[in-house]
Amino acid sequence: MEKKDYKNVFVFAEQREGVIQPVAFELLGKARDLAEDLGEKVVALLLGYGIKDQAQTLIEFGADEVIVADTPELEHYLSEQYSQVMSQIIIDRKPNIVLYGATTIGRDMAPRLASRLKAGLTADCTKLEVKADDKGEVDLHSTRPAFGGNLMATIVCPNTRPQMSTVRPGVMQKMERQPGRQGVVTEFAPKFDTSKFKVKLIETIKADKQVADISEAKILVSGGRGVRNKEGFDKLQALADTLGGQVASSRAMVDNGVMPHECQVGQTGKTVRPGLYMACGISGAIQHLAGMEESDFIIAINKDKFAPIFSVADLGIVGDLHKIVPMLTERLKKEMAK
Amino acid sequence: MNIIVCIKQVPDTTEIKIDPVKGTLIREGVPSIMNPDDKGGLELALQLKDQYGANVTVISMGPPQADVMLREAYAMGVDRAILLSDRKFAGADTLATSYALSGLCRMLDYDLIIAGRQAIDGDTAQVGPELAEHLGLPQITYVADIKLMDNGHLQVRKENEDSVQVLEVEGKCLLTVLASAVKPRYMSVSGIVEAYDKEVEVWSADKIDVDENLLGLKGSPTKVFQSFPKALKAPGEVHEVSEEEAVELIVNKLKEKHII
Numbered sequence: 189m190e191k192k193d194y195k196n197v198f199v200f201a202e203q204r205e206g207v208i209q210p211v212a213f214e215l216l217g218k219a220r221d222l223a224e225d226l227g228e229k230v231v232a233l234l235l236g237y238g239i240k241d242q243a244q245t246l247i248e249f250g251a252d253e254v255i256v257a258d259t260p261e262l263e264h265y266l267s268e269q270y271s272q273v274m275s276q277i278i279i280d281r282k283p284n285i286v287l288y289g290a291t292t293i294g295r296d297m298a299p300r301l302a303s304r305l306k307a308g309l310t311a312d313c314t315k316l317e318v319k320a321d322d323k324g325e326v327d328l329h330s331t332r333p334a335f336g337g338n339l340m341a342t343i344v345c346p347n348t349r350p351q352m353s354t355v356r357p358g359v360m361q362k363m364e365r366q367p368g369r370q371g372v373v374t375e376f377a378p379k380f381d382t383s384k385f386k387v388k389l390i391e392t393i394k395a396d397k398q399v400a401d402i403s404e405a406k407i408l409v410s411g412g413r414g415v416r417n418k419e420g421f422d423k424l425q426a427l428a429d430t431l432g433g434q435v436a437s438s439r440a441m442v443d444n445g446v447m448p449h450e451c452q453v454g455q456t457g458k459t460v461r462p463g464l465y466m467a468c469g470i471s472g473a474i475q476h477l478a479g480m481e482e483s484d485f486i487i488a489i490n491k492d493k494f495a496p497i498f499s500v501a502d503l504g505i506v507g508d509l510h511k512i513v514p515m516l517t518e519r520l521k522k523e524m525a526k
Numbered sequence: 527m528n529i530i531v532c533i534k535q536v537p538d539t540t541e542i543k544i545d546p547v548k549g550t551l552i553r554e555g556v557p558s559i560m561n562p563d564d565k566g567g568l569e570l571a572l573q574l575k576d577q578y579g580a581n582v583t584v585i586s587m588g589p590p591q592a593d594v595m596l597r598e599a600y601a602m603g604v605d606r607a608i609l610l611s612d613r614k615f616a617g618a619d620t621l622a623t624s625y626a627l628s629g630l631c632r633m634l635d636y637d638l639i640i641a642g643r644q645a646i647d648g649d650t651a652q653v654g655p656e657l658a659e660h661l662g663l664p665q666i667t668y669v670a671d672i673k674l675m676d677n678g679h680l681q682v683r684k685e686n687e688d689s690v691q692v693l694e695v696e697g698k699c700l701l702t703v704l705a706s707a708v709k710p711r712y713m714s715v716s717g718i719v720e721a722y723d724k725e726v727e728v729w730s731a732d733k734i735d736v737d738e739n740l741l742g743l744k745g746s747p748t749k750v751f752q753s754f755p756k757a758l759k760a761p762g763e764v765h766e767v768s769e770e771e772a773v774e775l776i777v778n779k780l781k782e783k784h785i786i
Contacts, residue, residue, distance in 0.1 A: 306621070504764035
């Protein structure tokens, strides 16, 4: 294997029911940075059925080329069908880097491909950069949390290509859409080995919003002892609904039966890393902080200005959540309506 | 039905602390546990055994200390336990690990392989699908429930971010299971007593069907370039202001961060 034969930054443009997922645009944004550093191109891979028309959208978000495989076998994501097409494209086109969203689809398919292609794969990266070593060898440096977020590790694949990584939704920034941006659309006709299709999709049931997992939420409005009761949490729920987020809770409010255990953040609850964590009336015991301090942006509202939660908050407000939260909800509704 | 369950001994990451002076992980006193998703997978395997009758073998790769965890599996009700342990496996990334496990699986008779979705020390979720590919098996990940149908196929419930899918699989396959799907059974008292009389088989690399050049560090495409403790956060801003000003501050920050 000659490393120099492998060129360009590929992005798997995940779609569900014909809708390209936000993580695809975020990855294109990052891929642009990497491609520019490498002097290479960004290529999006769009697999599905009846999705061809959406290739231009990917170009407007940063792809120089879109490879489209549009066929009935790809209507719904199934591991083997998608892996066959992806591996054919990768073997044919020899990308330097391939990026996937760290979703239930990306995390199902990328390791399957890594094993098929004998490629290195780094999961759930929070930072990606290309760097040259002292011999001038340029590799992708993928940084990710390990040991439950206690440690960060930077992973490289010095001897193999392509270099593959998955990235959680919400971590990278998409570029501003450039309407009319020019790019190439290439149609790819896969050759399926249908003898390997052993899994059949019987049905898909849309999840009830109530049971959504807080560890997957992008925005969490979380409440502690200061919220006091169910009525207090109704105020948090209204704020969460306005922001398109979910409500979470500290241990105190689960132990006293106000909130269910599935909502608990912290050492004995869930570890969450949302884009926004709003801690309302949470003092911030170390066990709670352990479960949420990785959040990208933390806003804390607490009456006690010495509350430890302020030590991890990006923005701290000393005040009464029972007044501020409803006012904020009303204000945000007006902002959103603009 | 013969079921293989892949389990891993992991440090309980919720108990890990960082040395505030040296900035390194404090591993002393951190208990080792059976990885939670793997334990969920083991429970589903034992439920299949209870319902339909099955032979359940647990396999693990790791140092000799993993013996304790394999005895825990015996006490929960498995029929056989094999520990793959050899210095040749040292430094294996997920690809080399899954390759070694595939060499072990090929030596065993199985209809179904169950693995946990991911381990709490690495959180990669890669070993399951990589193992399936090495063995040429179909895979279903994020599984919360498994049923055996009259036609011999398995019907599986898969939990995605925004949906639940029902999938059917024909023939041998590999499933990765979510800890949240089931409550693992406790070890039985008689099981605990008997577990210490049972044999945990320890297999070395020369006992399995593999190319030794693809094991351990040599067989690992990924290398750890560096690891470091998460940077301590710079303290943020704290404001003691009127409610109106507080709302203004929050809205401005949300805009600045592109959250709204």
